[in-house]
Amino acid sequence: MSHEELAHPELAGVHVDEDSGDLSRSEVILKGALAAGAVYGTFMVGPFVRRALAASGDGDVGILNFALTLEYLESSFYEEAKTRAGASGELKSLIALLAKDEREHVEALTATIKKLGGKPVAEPKFDFSYGDTAGFLKLAQTFEDTGVSAYNGAGPSIKSKEVLAAAGSIVQVEARHAAAIRLQNMEEPSPEAFDPPLGEAQVLKAVEPFIA
Amino acid sequence: MPESKEREQAEPARSAVARAVGDPVSRRKFMALTGGSAAAAAFLAACGSDDDTTTTSSQMGGGGSSETAQFGKGDVGILNYALTLEYLEAAFYADVVKSGLFKGPDLETIRKFGEEEAEHVTALTAAVKQLGGKPAPEPKTEFPLESAKAVLELAGTVENLGAAAYLGQAANIKSPAVLGSALAIHSVEGRHAAALNTLLGKSITPDGAFAKPADVKTVLKSVEPFIVS
Numbered sequence: 384m385s386h387e388e389l390a391h392p393e394l395a396g397v398h399v400d401e402d403s404g405d406l407s408r409s410e411v412i413l414k415g416a417l418a419a420g421a422v423y424g425t426f427m428v429g430p431f432v433r434r435a436l437a438a439s440g441d442g443d444v445g446i447l448n449f450a451l452t453l454e455y456l457e458s459s460f461y462e463e464a465k466t467r468a469g470a471s472g473e474l475k476s477l478i479a480l481l482a483k484d485e486r487e488h489v490e491a492l493t494a495t496i497k498k499l500g501g502k503p504v505a506e507p508k509f510d511f512s513y514g515d516t517a518g519f520l521k522l523a524q525t526f527e528d529t530g531v532s533a534y535n536g537a538g539p540s541i542k543s544k545e546v547l548a549a550a551g552s553i554v555q556v557e558a559r560h561a562a563a564i565r566l567q568n569m570e571e572p573s574p575e576a577f578d579p580p581l582g583e584a585q586v587l588k589a590v591e592p593f594i595a
Numbered sequence: 596m597p598e599s600k601e602r603e604q605a606e607p608a609r610s611a612v613a614r615a616v617g618d619p620v621s622r623r624k625f626m627a628l629t630g631g632s633a634a635a636a637a638f639l640a641a642c643g644s645d646d647d648t649t650t651t652s653s654q655m656g657g658g659g660s661s662e663t664a665q666f667g668k669g670d671v672g673i674l675n676y677a678l679t680l681e682y683l684e685a686a687f688y689a690d691v692v693k694s695g696l697f698k699g700p701d702l703e704t705i706r707k708f709g710e711e712e713a714e715h716v717t718a719l720t721a722a723v724k725q726l727g728g729k730p731a732p733e734p735k736t737e738f739p740l741e742s743a744k745a746v747l748e749l750a751g752t753v754e755n756l757g758a759a760a761y762l763g764q765a766a767n768i769k770s771p772a773v774l775g776s777a778l779a780i781h782s783v784e785g786r787h788a789a790a791l792n793t794l795l796g797k798s799i800t801p802d803g804a805f806a807k808p809a810d811v812k813t814v815l816k817s818v819e820p821f822i823v824s
Contacts, residue, residue, distance in 0.1 A: 480800070487804035535778040539771035548808075551765045551781065555758055555806035558785030563799045565786075572790035576714040577779040 443546045444501030446537045450550065451492040453533055455506045457526055458485035463511065468519040474567060481523075481560055488553055495549055520568050527561035530554075531578055662811045663764065670773045671728030673764045676811060677777070678719040678731045680757055683818055685712035686736045687753060694740045701743075708750075708787070715780055722776060735823040751795050754788040756809060756817055763808035 461482035464470070470478055493503045513519050534554035541547040562572035666675035688709030691697065697705055723730045740746055761781045768774040785806065789799040800806070 477799075480798075484800060484804040491805070531782045535775075535782055538765075538778045539775045544766040548766045549805075551762050551778075552805040552807070554778070554782055555762060555785040556800055556802075556804055558782035559789035559792075559799045559806075562786035562789035563793060566790065566793055573711070573783045573786035576711040576783060577718070577776075578782040578786075 443541055443543050444496055444499050446541055446550075447492055447496045447499070447546065448501065448504045449537070450534065450553070451489065451496065452504055452507065453530055454485055454488040454492060455504075456509055457530065458482065458489050459506070459509050460511055460523070460526060461485055464519055464523075468513075469516045470519070474516070474520075477563060477567070481564075484556055484560065488556075491549065491553070495546065499543075499546075520564065523564045524561070524568055524570070527557060527564050530557040531561055535578055662767070666731055667723075667728050670768055670770050671723055671726050673768055673777075674719050674723045674726070674773065675728065675731035676764065677761060677780075678716065678723065679734060680760055680814070680818070681712055681715045681719060682731075682733045683736055683821060684753055684757065685709055685716055686733075687738050687750070687821070688712055690736075690738050690740060691746055691750075694746075696740060696743045696746055711783075711787075718776065718780070722773060726770075726773070736821050737823050738821050747791065747795060751788070751791040751797065753818075754784065754791050755801065756814060758784040758788045759807060759809035760811075760814040762806055763810050763814070 461478055464478050465475075465482060468474075468478060496503045511522065513522050531554060534550055534557060538547065538550060538554070541550060558578070565572045565574075663672035663676040666672040666679065688705055691705050692702065692709060720730045738749065758781065761777060761784060765774065765777060765781065768777055792799050792801065
């Protein structure tokens with residue numbers, strides 16, 4: 384499939400490392416989500432995630448581990464971008480802020496998973512392919528919008544009120560990040576009045592081919 | 596974008612918003628592009644907002660399930676609470692549009708914000724009816740509209756408060772469908788709040804990495820000055 388056919392070709396360039404020999408389920412789901420996002424648009428991802436995780440029977444820990452994997456991705460992305468994105472001034476400050484926030488999300492999710500008696504997933508290795516500031520910004524927008532969609536899609540499946548509260552607190556910050564990055568890209572901070580995930584059946588059908 | 600004529604008229608003169616907040620070109624461009632709405636916002640309850648801890652569940656928004664009892668029982672009460680806030684924001688933006696304080700792309704943005712508010716009002720009204728409830732009445736409101744900068748400050752305050760209000764109720768929602776709808780609005784409210792904060796030169800994440808919820812009492816007390824009846 385050529386990149387010209389992709390709604391978000393930048394996602395196709397993101398590589399989640401499988402060489403560690405122990406590819407976690409969250410990483411597999413993330414790969415599927417990214418592939419789906421690349422082909423069908425980021426808003427297809429949320430319901431897929433919800434369904435994939437609900438079907439696994441992992442409950443809140445499974446959802447949190449998926450969120451943790453996404454946060455690992457974002458954290459790694461912005462940490463690296465500090466020296467790689469070629470940013471200066473306002474954008475440089477924004478990258479530092481986002482890196483800090485995502486790192487805190489990683490720490491909070493890790494602590495919550497442990498508190499629930501679960502085992503936090505290990506940090507995957509990522510390979511982000513972008514060449515310049517514009518490429519960085521485009522990928523950042525996709526990640527942030529995808530993050531919002533993923534949390535929103537998973538929300539109704541969360542059992543614990545505390546976990547739901549935590550997820551809500553994080554998703555609002557992800558949405559704020561998304562708006563800020565979109566402004567950097569001269570795009571509308573909120574493209575729609577609602578950030579709803581799309582229909583489940585449609586999404587599943589679309590993404591299943593990409594699940595390893 | 597139907598207001599292209601107004602946009603043309605506004606350039607190259609600096610817009611009211613630009614003058615008010617002394618924003619760089621990128622922010623002016625944003626005002627022309629943005630389509631966010633005001634709306635109160637969102638759901639999910641929050642937690643873990645303390646800077647010195649990694650715990651994410653230390654702070655639930657809202658107390659018991661009866662916090663919104665004055666608006667109705669259970670999810671209907673929560674939805675009517677949100678509806679009341681959305682009505683307030685829609686009215687605010689409508690008044691701002693009429694005030695003449697903004698022109699060109701800024702006016703276009705504010706009108707768009709108001710339109711999105713109206714969409715939230717419509718959706719919440721339908722949700723209340725679907726649950727067999729009676730939608731909350733539209734409150735009569737009055738807002739201080741003294742200057743463009745003051746209006747923007749108020750918009751920022753209202754948006755951030757709205758997002759916190761939804762966050763304070765998310766975990767109290769019983770129906771997964773209602774929660775899903777609430778989440779769809781919540782994140783949009785977060786986007787709006789961040790956009791306005793950017794415009795105002797404030798932090799996009801004033802609470803840090805974890806957004807804080809606001810309880811019903813705090814929210815209602817904050818908006819009380821704007822409600823006439």
